Amino acid sequence: MSTPTDTAIEIHDPATGEFVGSVRPAGPDEVDAAVGRARTARDAWARTAPGDRAGLVRDAAGALRGVAEEFARLNETETGRPYDDALGGVLAAAGTLEQYAELGPLHRGRSLQGSWDATDLMVPEPRGVAAVITPWNDPVAVAGGLIGAALVTGNTVVHKPSERCPHLGRRFAELVASFLPEGVLEIVDGAGPTGAVLSGHPSIDLVAHVGSINAGRAIRQAAAGTGAHVLLENGGNDPFVVDADVDPRWAAEQAALGSYANGGQVCVSVERIYCAAAIAEPFLDALAEEAGRWVYRPSAAGEKALGPVVDRRHREHVHSHVAAAVEDGARVHAGGFVPEGEGAFYPATVLSGLTPTMTILREETFGPVAPVRVVEDFAHGLAEAIDDPHGLAATVLTGSIAHAQQAWRELPVGTVKINGVFGGAPGGAAEPRGVSGSGFGYGPELLDEMTTTKVVHWSPLP
Numbered sequence: 001m002s003t004p005t006d007t008a009i010e011i012h013d014p015a016t017g018e019f020v021g022s023v024r025p026a027g028p029d030e031v032d033a034a035v036g037r038a039r040t041a042r043d044a045w046a047r048t049a050p051g052d053r054a055g056l057v058r059d060a061a062g063a064l065r066g067v068a069e070e071f072a073r074l075n076e077t078e079t080g081r082p083y084d085d086a087l088g089g090v091l092a093a094a095g096t097l098e099q100y101a102e103l104g105p106l107h108r109g110r111s112l113q114g115s116w117d118a119t120d121l122m123v124p125e126p127r128g129v130a131a132v133i134t135p136w137n138d139p140v141a142v143a144g145g146l147i148g149a150a151l152v153t154g155n156t157v158v159h160k161p162s163e164r165c166p167h168l169g170r171r172f173a174e175l176v177a178s179f180l181p182e183g184v185l186e187i188v189d190g191a192g193p194t195g196a197v198l199s200g201h202p203s204i205d206l207v208a209h210v211g212s213i214n215a216g217r218a219i220r221q222a223a224a225g226t227g228a229h230v231l232l233e234n235g236g237n238d239p240f241v242v243d244a245d246v247d248p249r250w251a252a253e254q255a256a257l258g259s260y261a262n263g264g265q266v267c268v269s270v271e272r273i274y275c276a277a278a279i280a281e282p283f284l285d286a287l288a289e290e291a292g293r294w295v296y297r298p299s300a301a302g303e304k305a306l307g308p309v310v311d312r313r314h315r316e317h318v319h320s321h322v323a324a325a326v327e328d329g330a331r332v333h334a335g336g337f338v339p340e341g342e343g344a345f346y347p348a349t350v351l352s353g354l355t356p357t358m359t360i361l362r363e364e365t366f367g368p369v370a371p372v373r374v375v376e377d378f379a380h381g382l383a384e385a386i387d388d389p390h391g392l393a394a395t396v397l398t399g400s401i402a403h404a405q406q407a408w409r410e411l412p413v414g415t416v417k418i419n420g421v422f423g424g425a426p427g428g429a430a431e432p433r434g435v436s437g438s439g440f441g442y443g444p445e446l447l448d449e450m451t452t453t454k455v456v457h458w459s460p461l462p
Protein backbone atom coordinates (compact mmCIF):
# COMPACT_ATOMS: atom_id res chain seq x y z
CA MET A 1 0.00 0.00 0.00
CA SER A 2 1.61 3.24 -0.97
CA THR A 3 -0.42 5.77 -2.94
CA PRO A 4 -1.15 8.63 -2.70
CA THR A 5 1.76 9.43 -0.42
CA ASP A 6 4.83 8.50 -2.46
CA THR A 7 5.81 11.96 -3.65
CA ALA A 8 8.35 13.63 -1.38
CA ILE A 9 7.30 16.93 0.16
CA GLU A 10 9.85 19.64 -0.56
CA ILE A 11 10.26 22.70 1.62
CA HIS A 12 11.67 25.98 0.30
CA ASP A 13 12.49 28.99 2.45
CA PRO A 14 9.65 31.42 1.66
CA ALA A 15 11.99 34.41 2.05
CA THR A 16 14.65 33.24 -0.42
CA GLY A 17 13.13 30.33 -2.32
CA GLU A 18 16.12 28.19 -1.27
CA PHE A 19 15.62 24.46 -0.84
CA VAL A 20 15.40 23.55 2.88
CA GLY A 21 14.80 19.80 2.72
CA SER A 22 12.27 17.15 1.91
CA VAL A 23 10.32 14.49 3.76
CA ARG A 24 8.71 11.31 2.58
CA PRO A 25 5.07 11.11 3.62
CA ALA A 26 4.02 8.11 5.68
CA GLY A 27 1.84 5.64 3.82
CA PRO A 28 -1.07 3.72 5.35
CA ASP A 29 1.19 0.91 6.60
CA GLU A 30 3.40 3.33 8.50
CA VAL A 31 0.39 5.12 9.96
CA ASP A 32 -1.02 1.77 11.02
CA ALA A 33 2.28 0.80 12.65
CA ALA A 34 2.50 4.11 14.53
CA VAL A 35 -1.08 3.80 15.76
CA GLY A 36 -0.34 0.20 16.77
CA ARG A 37 2.65 1.26 18.88
CA ALA A 38 0.61 4.01 20.53
CA ARG A 39 -2.15 1.50 21.26
CA THR A 40 0.31 -0.94 22.78
CA ALA A 41 1.68 1.81 25.04
CA ARG A 42 -1.81 3.02 25.98
CA ASP A 43 -2.70 0.97 29.05
CA ALA A 44 0.61 1.35 30.84
CA TRP A 45 0.59 5.11 30.24
CA ALA A 46 -3.01 5.41 31.44
CA ARG A 47 -2.01 3.60 34.66
CA THR A 48 1.08 5.73 35.24
CA ALA A 49 0.54 8.06 38.20
CA PRO A 50 -0.61 11.49 36.95
CA GLY A 51 2.20 13.17 38.88
CA ASP A 52 4.78 10.98 37.12
CA ARG A 53 3.27 11.71 33.69
CA ALA A 54 3.30 15.40 34.48
CA GLY A 55 6.93 15.25 35.59
CA LEU A 56 8.01 13.88 32.21
CA VAL A 57 6.04 16.57 30.36
CA ARG A 58 7.62 19.23 32.58
CA ASP A 59 11.09 17.86 31.80
CA ALA A 60 10.31 18.04 28.07
CA ALA A 61 9.24 21.68 28.49
CA GLY A 62 12.58 22.47 30.11
CA ALA A 63 14.46 20.85 27.24
CA LEU A 64 12.35 22.81 24.76
CA ARG A 65 13.43 26.08 26.39
CA GLY A 66 17.02 24.98 25.84
CA VAL A 67 16.54 24.68 22.07
CA ALA A 68 14.03 27.52 21.66
CA GLU A 69 16.32 29.70 19.55
CA GLU A 70 17.27 26.85 17.23
CA PHE A 71 13.60 25.91 16.80
CA ALA A 72 12.64 29.54 16.15
CA ARG A 73 15.24 29.79 13.37
CA LEU A 74 13.95 26.56 11.83
CA ASN A 75 10.40 27.92 12.07
CA GLU A 76 11.49 31.07 10.24
CA THR A 77 13.31 29.07 7.56
CA GLU A 78 10.40 26.72 6.89
CA THR A 79 7.43 29.10 7.10
CA GLY A 80 8.81 32.66 6.95
CA ARG A 81 7.57 33.53 10.42
CA PRO A 82 9.72 36.42 11.72
CA TYR A 83 12.27 35.14 14.26
CA ASP A 84 11.00 37.05 17.30
CA ASP A 85 7.43 35.87 16.72
CA ALA A 86 8.66 32.33 16.13
CA LEU A 87 10.66 32.42 19.37
CA GLY A 88 7.56 33.65 21.18
CA GLY A 89 5.66 30.66 19.79
CA VAL A 90 8.25 28.13 20.95
CA LEU A 91 8.42 29.66 24.43
CA ALA A 92 4.62 29.71 24.56
CA ALA A 93 4.70 25.97 23.85
CA ALA A 94 7.12 25.42 26.74
CA GLY A 95 4.85 27.49 29.00
CA THR A 96 1.77 25.54 27.94
CA LEU A 97 3.47 22.18 28.51
CA GLU A 98 4.40 23.40 32.00
CA GLN A 99 0.85 24.59 32.66
CA TYR A 100 -0.62 21.25 31.66
CA ALA A 101 1.99 19.50 33.80
CA GLU A 102 0.57 21.49 36.73
CA LEU A 103 -3.08 21.08 35.81
CA GLY A 104 -3.03 17.42 34.72
CA PRO A 105 -2.69 15.91 38.21
CA LEU A 106 -5.35 18.32 39.51
CA HIS A 107 -7.90 17.32 36.87
CA ARG A 108 -10.51 15.41 38.82
CA GLY A 109 -13.98 13.95 38.94
CA ARG A 110 -16.80 14.17 41.48
CA SER A 111 -18.38 12.10 44.15
CA LEU A 112 -22.19 11.99 44.16
CA GLN A 113 -24.66 11.87 47.03
CA GLY A 114 -26.39 8.48 46.71
CA SER A 115 -27.68 6.16 49.41
CA TRP A 116 -25.71 5.95 52.68
CA ASP A 117 -24.18 2.55 51.97
CA ALA A 118 -23.37 3.18 48.30
CA THR A 119 -20.47 4.96 46.63
CA ASP A 120 -21.21 7.00 43.53
CA LEU A 121 -18.41 8.55 41.49
CA MET A 122 -17.83 10.41 38.25
CA VAL A 123 -14.32 9.57 37.10
CA PRO A 124 -12.44 11.12 34.15
CA GLU A 125 -10.52 8.55 32.12
CA PRO A 126 -8.14 8.97 29.19
CA ARG A 127 -9.84 8.56 25.84
CA GLY A 128 -7.09 6.26 24.56
CA VAL A 129 -5.03 7.04 21.45
CA ALA A 130 -5.25 10.65 20.29
CA ALA A 131 -4.43 11.79 16.74
CA VAL A 132 -3.06 15.34 16.94
CA ILE A 133 -3.03 17.01 13.50
CA THR A 134 -1.68 20.55 13.38
CA PRO A 135 -1.08 23.53 11.04
CA TRP A 136 2.02 25.58 10.21
CA ASN A 137 1.08 29.09 11.31
CA ASP A 138 2.04 28.72 15.00
CA PRO A 139 3.29 25.18 14.80
CA VAL A 140 5.06 24.54 18.11
CA ALA A 141 2.59 26.39 20.33
CA VAL A 142 -0.43 24.67 18.80
CA ALA A 143 1.12 21.19 18.86
CA GLY A 144 2.51 21.75 22.36
CA GLY A 145 -0.89 22.59 23.81
CA LEU A 146 -2.74 19.63 22.33
CA ILE A 147 0.03 17.10 22.92
CA GLY A 148 0.64 18.35 26.46
CA ALA A 149 -3.04 18.13 27.42
CA ALA A 150 -3.40 14.69 25.83
CA LEU A 151 -0.33 13.29 27.60
CA VAL A 152 -1.00 14.58 31.12
CA THR A 153 -4.50 13.10 31.05
CA GLY A 154 -3.10 9.67 30.16
CA ASN A 155 -3.63 9.42 26.41
CA THR A 156 -1.00 8.21 24.02
CA VAL A 157 -0.59 10.33 20.89
CA VAL A 158 0.10 9.96 17.19
CA HIS A 159 1.11 13.38 15.95
CA LYS A 160 1.07 14.56 12.35
CA PRO A 161 2.66 18.00 12.05
CA SER A 162 2.01 20.25 9.07
CA GLU A 163 3.61 19.33 5.78
CA ARG A 164 4.68 22.99 5.49
CA CYS A 165 7.07 22.74 8.46
CA PRO A 166 7.78 19.02 8.67
CA HIS A 167 11.34 19.32 9.96
CA LEU A 168 10.34 21.57 12.83
CA GLY A 169 7.30 19.40 13.55
CA ARG A 170 9.39 16.25 13.74
CA ARG A 171 12.17 17.87 15.81
CA PHE A 172 9.63 19.11 18.36
CA ALA A 173 7.74 15.82 18.63
CA GLU A 174 10.96 13.79 18.85
CA LEU A 175 12.22 16.05 21.61
CA VAL A 176 9.06 15.51 23.69
CA ALA A 177 8.96 11.79 22.86
CA SER A 178 12.55 11.36 24.07
CA PHE A 179 11.29 11.95 27.64
CA LEU A 180 8.46 9.41 27.37
CA PRO A 181 8.17 5.61 27.34
CA GLU A 182 8.24 4.04 23.89
CA GLY A 183 5.07 4.45 21.88
CA VAL A 184 3.54 7.18 24.08
CA LEU A 185 4.16 9.86 21.44
CA GLU A 186 4.44 8.68 17.84
CA ILE A 187 5.10 10.91 14.83
CA VAL A 188 4.03 10.51 11.21
CA ASP A 189 5.15 12.81 8.40
CA GLY A 190 2.89 13.76 5.55
CA ALA A 191 0.17 15.99 4.17
CA GLY A 192 -3.62 15.69 3.90
CA PRO A 193 -3.66 12.08 2.61
CA THR A 194 -1.60 10.88 5.57
CA GLY A 195 -3.82 12.89 7.93
CA ALA A 196 -6.90 11.33 6.34
CA VAL A 197 -5.60 7.81 6.94
CA LEU A 198 -4.72 8.70 10.53
CA SER A 199 -8.03 10.38 11.35
CA GLY A 200 -10.04 7.49 9.91
CA HIS A 201 -8.00 4.77 11.63
CA PRO A 202 -10.27 2.50 13.70
CA SER A 203 -7.90 2.47 16.69
CA ILE A 204 -7.92 6.26 17.07
CA ASP A 205 -10.16 7.39 19.96
CA LEU A 206 -9.82 11.17 19.59
CA VAL A 207 -8.89 13.39 16.66
CA ALA A 208 -7.72 16.88 17.59
CA HIS A 209 -7.34 19.00 14.46
CA VAL A 210 -6.28 22.60 14.13
CA GLY A 211 -6.39 23.81 10.55
CA SER A 212 -8.61 24.65 7.63
CA ILE A 213 -12.37 24.26 7.49
CA ASN A 214 -12.23 21.80 4.60
CA ALA A 215 -9.79 19.49 6.36
CA GLY A 216 -11.88 19.71 9.52
CA ARG A 217 -14.97 18.67 7.58
CA ALA A 218 -13.16 15.67 6.09
CA ILE A 219 -11.96 14.67 9.56
CA ARG A 220 -15.45 14.94 11.02
CA GLN A 221 -16.69 12.61 8.30
CA ALA A 222 -13.84 10.14 8.76
CA ALA A 223 -14.38 10.06 12.52
CA ALA A 224 -18.11 9.53 12.05
CA GLY A 225 -17.21 6.08 10.75
CA THR A 226 -15.09 5.12 13.77
CA GLY A 227 -16.81 6.87 16.66
CA ALA A 228 -13.71 8.87 17.59
CA HIS A 229 -14.27 12.05 19.58
CA VAL A 230 -13.49 15.08 17.40
CA LEU A 231 -12.04 18.41 18.44
CA LEU A 232 -11.86 20.97 15.64
CA GLU A 233 -10.26 24.41 15.80
CA ASN A 234 -10.64 25.61 12.23
CA GLY A 235 -10.54 28.71 10.08
CA GLY A 236 -12.23 31.99 10.87
CA ASN A 237 -13.33 35.17 9.12
CA ASP A 238 -13.04 37.54 12.05
CA PRO A 239 -14.87 40.88 11.83
CA PHE A 240 -13.55 44.13 13.31
CA VAL A 241 -16.20 46.80 13.90
CA VAL A 242 -15.15 50.44 14.39
CA ASP A 243 -17.62 52.80 16.06
CA ALA A 244 -17.85 56.50 15.17
CA ASP A 245 -16.74 57.63 18.66
CA VAL A 246 -13.19 56.19 18.69
CA ASP A 247 -9.90 57.80 17.70
CA PRO A 248 -9.42 56.80 14.04
CA ARG A 249 -5.61 56.67 14.33
CA TRP A 250 -5.71 54.28 17.30
CA ALA A 251 -8.38 52.23 15.51
CA ALA A 252 -6.11 52.02 12.47
CA GLU A 253 -3.18 50.81 14.62
CA GLN A 254 -5.39 48.10 16.08
CA ALA A 255 -6.70 47.11 12.64
CA ALA A 256 -3.16 46.93 11.22
CA LEU A 257 -1.94 44.80 14.10
CA GLY A 258 -4.88 42.43 13.69
CA SER A 259 -4.51 42.23 9.92
CA TYR A 260 -0.72 42.09 9.51
CA ALA A 261 0.71 40.29 12.57
CA ASN A 262 2.31 37.02 11.39
CA GLY A 263 1.50 38.13 7.84
CA GLY A 264 -2.22 37.90 8.59
CA GLN A 265 -1.73 34.18 9.15
CA VAL A 266 -3.21 33.93 12.63
CA CYS A 267 -6.46 32.02 13.18
CA VAL A 268 -7.87 35.16 14.82
CA SER A 269 -6.44 37.63 12.30
CA VAL A 270 -8.74 40.48 11.35
CA GLU A 271 -10.35 39.38 8.08
CA ARG A 272 -12.99 42.09 7.49
CA ILE A 273 -13.31 45.61 8.84
CA TYR A 274 -16.56 47.58 9.18
CA CYS A 275 -15.93 51.26 9.83
CA ALA A 276 -18.61 53.85 10.67
CA ALA A 277 -18.82 56.41 7.85
CA ALA A 278 -18.30 59.37 10.21
CA ILE A 279 -14.60 58.47 10.74
CA ALA A 280 -13.96 56.38 7.62
CA GLU A 281 -11.76 58.90 5.82
CA PRO A 282 -9.22 59.53 8.60
CA PHE A 283 -9.34 55.82 9.51
CA LEU A 284 -8.47 54.74 5.95
CA ASP A 285 -5.71 57.34 5.65
CA ALA A 286 -4.19 56.23 8.96
CA LEU A 287 -4.52 52.55 8.03
CA ALA A 288 -2.70 53.09 4.72
CA GLU A 289 0.06 54.87 6.67
CA GLU A 290 0.21 51.97 9.15
CA ALA A 291 0.47 49.46 6.29
CA GLY A 292 3.67 51.22 5.18
CA ARG A 293 5.24 50.49 8.58
CA TRP A 294 4.96 46.70 8.17
CA VAL A 295 8.21 45.73 6.42
CA TYR A 296 10.43 42.69 6.05
CA ARG A 297 13.32 43.82 8.26
CA PRO A 298 12.29 46.65 10.63
CA SER A 299 15.08 49.21 10.95
CA ALA A 300 13.33 52.42 11.98
CA ALA A 301 11.24 53.32 15.03
CA GLY A 302 7.62 52.25 14.65
CA GLU A 303 8.34 49.64 11.95
CA LYS A 304 7.08 46.11 12.48
CA ALA A 305 8.15 42.76 11.02
CA LEU A 306 6.18 41.44 8.08
CA GLY A 307 7.62 38.15 6.83
CA PRO A 308 6.70 36.45 3.57
CA VAL A 309 3.53 34.35 3.53
CA VAL A 310 4.12 30.64 3.93
CA ASP A 311 4.69 29.79 0.26
CA ARG A 312 3.86 30.85 -3.27
CA ARG A 313 0.80 28.63 -3.44
CA HIS A 314 -0.62 30.48 -0.47
CA ARG A 315 0.38 33.86 -1.95
CA GLU A 316 -1.67 33.01 -5.04
CA HIS A 317 -4.66 32.34 -2.79
CA VAL A 318 -4.22 35.68 -0.97
CA HIS A 319 -3.77 37.64 -4.17
CA SER A 320 -6.74 35.94 -5.84
CA HIS A 321 -9.02 37.43 -3.14
CA VAL A 322 -7.48 40.88 -3.59
CA ALA A 323 -7.49 40.76 -7.40
CA ALA A 324 -11.13 39.62 -7.52
CA ALA A 325 -12.16 42.49 -5.23
CA VAL A 326 -10.24 45.03 -7.32
CA GLU A 327 -11.78 43.68 -10.51
CA ASP A 328 -15.20 44.19 -8.93
CA GLY A 329 -14.45 47.81 -8.07
CA ALA A 330 -12.46 47.83 -4.80
CA ARG A 331 -10.05 50.71 -4.24
CA VAL A 332 -6.44 49.94 -3.23
CA HIS A 333 -5.04 52.25 -0.53
CA ALA A 334 -1.83 50.24 0.04
CA GLY A 335 -0.19 47.09 -1.37
CA GLY A 336 -2.39 44.82 -3.45
CA PHE A 337 0.28 43.47 -5.83
CA VAL A 338 2.59 40.48 -6.17
CA PRO A 339 6.14 41.80 -5.73
CA GLU A 340 8.93 40.75 -8.05
CA GLY A 341 11.86 38.76 -6.72
CA GLU A 342 12.52 35.62 -4.74
CA GLY A 343 10.30 34.15 -2.10
CA ALA A 344 6.63 34.54 -1.26
CA PHE A 345 6.35 38.14 -0.11
CA TYR A 346 3.07 40.02 -0.18
CA PRO A 347 2.76 43.65 0.93
CA ALA A 348 0.55 44.94 3.73
CA THR A 349 -2.63 45.79 1.83
CA VAL A 350 -5.61 48.08 2.47
CA LEU A 351 -8.78 47.92 0.37
CA SER A 352 -12.06 49.83 0.48
CA GLY A 353 -15.13 50.07 -1.76
CA LEU A 354 -16.21 46.53 -0.95
CA THR A 355 -19.62 44.92 -1.21
CA PRO A 356 -20.82 42.26 1.26
CA THR A 357 -20.85 39.38 -1.22
CA MET A 358 -17.21 39.74 -2.31
CA THR A 359 -15.07 36.67 -1.60
CA ILE A 360 -12.61 38.77 0.38
CA LEU A 361 -15.36 39.47 2.93
CA ARG A 362 -17.00 36.04 2.81
CA GLU A 363 -13.96 33.71 3.07
CA GLU A 364 -10.74 33.53 5.08
CA THR A 365 -7.92 35.25 3.15
CA PHE A 366 -5.21 34.43 5.73
CA GLY A 367 -2.78 37.04 4.44
CA PRO A 368 -1.67 40.62 5.20
CA VAL A 369 -4.82 42.24 3.88
CA ALA A 370 -7.13 44.75 5.62
CA PRO A 371 -10.42 44.91 3.67
CA VAL A 372 -12.49 47.87 4.86
CA ARG A 373 -16.19 48.22 4.30
CA VAL A 374 -17.52 51.65 5.14
CA VAL A 375 -20.94 51.33 6.82
CA GLU A 376 -23.52 53.88 7.88
CA ASP A 377 -22.98 53.38 11.62
CA PHE A 378 -22.07 50.83 14.30
CA ALA A 379 -25.43 49.03 14.10
CA HIS A 380 -25.01 48.39 10.36
CA GLY A 381 -21.42 47.20 10.89
CA LEU A 382 -22.47 44.84 13.66
CA ALA A 383 -25.32 43.44 11.57
CA GLU A 384 -22.93 42.63 8.70
CA ALA A 385 -20.35 41.22 11.14
CA ILE A 386 -22.99 38.83 12.50
CA ASP A 387 -24.16 37.71 9.06
CA ASP A 388 -21.44 35.09 8.47
CA PRO A 389 -21.15 31.33 9.00
CA HIS A 390 -17.73 31.48 10.70
CA GLY A 391 -17.59 31.71 14.48
CA LEU A 392 -14.06 32.06 15.79
CA ALA A 393 -13.60 35.59 17.17
CA ALA A 394 -14.56 39.23 16.65
CA THR A 395 -13.33 42.65 17.75
CA VAL A 396 -15.33 45.82 18.36
CA LEU A 397 -13.91 49.26 19.12
CA THR A 398 -16.43 51.52 20.83
CA GLY A 399 -16.79 53.93 23.72
CA SER A 400 -20.47 53.11 24.06
CA ILE A 401 -21.42 50.67 26.81
CA ALA A 402 -24.68 49.91 25.04
CA HIS A 403 -22.87 49.09 21.77
CA ALA A 404 -20.29 46.92 23.53
CA GLN A 405 -23.01 45.07 25.42
CA GLN A 406 -25.07 44.49 22.28
CA ALA A 407 -21.97 43.30 20.41
CA TRP A 408 -20.80 40.67 22.90
CA ARG A 409 -24.34 39.40 23.35
CA GLU A 410 -25.18 39.12 19.65
CA LEU A 411 -21.93 38.11 17.91
CA PRO A 412 -22.15 34.34 17.23
CA VAL A 413 -18.45 33.66 17.89
CA GLY A 414 -16.31 31.99 20.53
CA THR A 415 -14.31 35.08 21.53
CA VAL A 416 -15.39 38.74 21.56
CA LYS A 417 -12.68 41.37 22.08
CA ILE A 418 -13.76 44.88 23.06
CA ASN A 419 -11.28 47.74 22.57
CA GLY A 420 -8.20 45.56 21.97
CA VAL A 421 -7.55 43.29 18.99
CA PHE A 422 -5.27 40.82 20.80
CA GLY A 423 -4.68 39.89 24.42
CA GLY A 424 -6.76 38.51 27.26
CA ALA A 425 -6.40 36.94 30.68
CA PRO A 426 -4.67 33.59 31.13
CA GLY A 427 -6.99 30.63 31.58
CA GLY A 428 -9.59 31.72 29.08
CA ALA A 429 -10.97 29.02 26.80
CA ALA A 430 -13.65 29.34 24.15
CA GLU A 431 -15.43 27.00 21.77
CA PRO A 432 -15.52 28.02 18.11
CA ARG A 433 -18.94 28.07 16.48
CA GLY A 434 -20.43 27.49 13.06
CA VAL A 435 -18.02 26.25 10.41
CA SER A 436 -15.02 27.26 12.56
CA GLY A 437 -15.10 24.09 14.63
CA SER A 438 -16.23 22.66 17.94
CA GLY A 439 -14.84 21.91 21.37
CA PHE A 440 -12.28 23.56 23.65
CA GLY A 441 -8.93 23.60 21.88
CA TYR A 442 -6.95 25.21 24.68
CA GLY A 443 -7.17 26.30 28.32
CA PRO A 444 -8.04 24.14 31.33
CA GLU A 445 -11.19 22.87 29.57
CA LEU A 446 -9.01 21.10 26.99
CA LEU A 447 -8.34 18.53 29.73
CA ASP A 448 -12.07 17.74 29.72
CA GLU A 449 -11.97 17.19 25.95
CA MET A 450 -9.05 14.80 26.36
CA THR A 451 -10.92 12.64 28.86
CA THR A 452 -14.19 10.77 28.94
CA THR A 453 -16.26 10.50 32.10
CA LYS A 454 -17.33 7.24 33.66
CA VAL A 455 -19.99 7.08 36.38
CA VAL A 456 -19.56 4.39 39.03
CA HIS A 457 -22.49 3.20 41.18
CA TRP A 458 -21.13 0.90 43.85
CA SER A 459 -23.58 -0.79 46.24
CA PRO A 460 -22.76 -3.25 48.98
CA LEU A 461 -23.68 -6.91 48.56
CA PRO A 462 -27.18 -7.60 49.91
Ligand code: NAD
Nearest residue numbers: 134135136162191192195196211212215218233234235267
Ligand atom coordinates in the same frame (compact mmCIF):
# COMPACT_ATOMS: atom_id res chain seq x y z
P1 NAD B 1 -4.81 22.52 6.86
O1 NAD B 1 -6.13 22.07 7.37
O2 NAD B 1 -4.55 22.49 5.43
O3 NAD B 1 -3.67 21.66 7.55
C1 NAD B 1 -3.65 21.45 8.95
C2 NAD B 1 -3.30 20.00 9.21
O4 NAD B 1 -4.37 19.19 8.71
C3 NAD B 1 -2.05 19.58 8.47
O5 NAD B 1 -1.29 18.76 9.29
C4 NAD B 1 -2.60 18.85 7.25
O6 NAD B 1 -1.74 17.92 6.69
C5 NAD B 1 -3.83 18.19 7.84
N1 NAD B 1 -4.86 17.81 6.86
C6 NAD B 1 -5.17 18.42 5.69
N2 NAD B 1 -6.18 17.76 5.09
C7 NAD B 1 -6.52 16.73 5.90
C8 NAD B 1 -7.49 15.68 5.83
N3 NAD B 1 -8.34 15.57 4.81
N4 NAD B 1 -7.54 14.79 6.85
C9 NAD B 1 -6.71 14.90 7.90
N5 NAD B 1 -5.75 15.84 8.02
C10 NAD B 1 -5.67 16.76 7.04
O7 NAD B 1 -4.58 23.99 7.47
P2 NAD B 1 -3.26 24.88 7.34
O8 NAD B 1 -3.23 25.53 6.01
O9 NAD B 1 -2.08 24.12 7.81
O10 NAD B 1 -3.52 25.97 8.46
C11 NAD B 1 -4.18 27.17 8.24
C12 NAD B 1 -5.60 27.07 8.71
O11 NAD B 1 -5.62 26.70 10.09
C13 NAD B 1 -6.34 28.37 8.63
O12 NAD B 1 -7.64 28.14 8.16
C14 NAD B 1 -6.37 28.86 10.07
O13 NAD B 1 -7.44 29.73 10.38
C15 NAD B 1 -6.51 27.56 10.80
N6 NAD B 1 -6.09 27.67 12.20
C16 NAD B 1 -7.06 27.66 13.15
C17 NAD B 1 -6.71 27.80 14.50
C18 NAD B 1 -7.77 27.82 15.59
O14 NAD B 1 -7.43 27.77 16.76
N7 NAD B 1 -9.04 27.89 15.23
C19 NAD B 1 -5.36 27.96 14.86
C20 NAD B 1 -4.40 27.97 13.84
C21 NAD B 1 -4.78 27.82 12.51
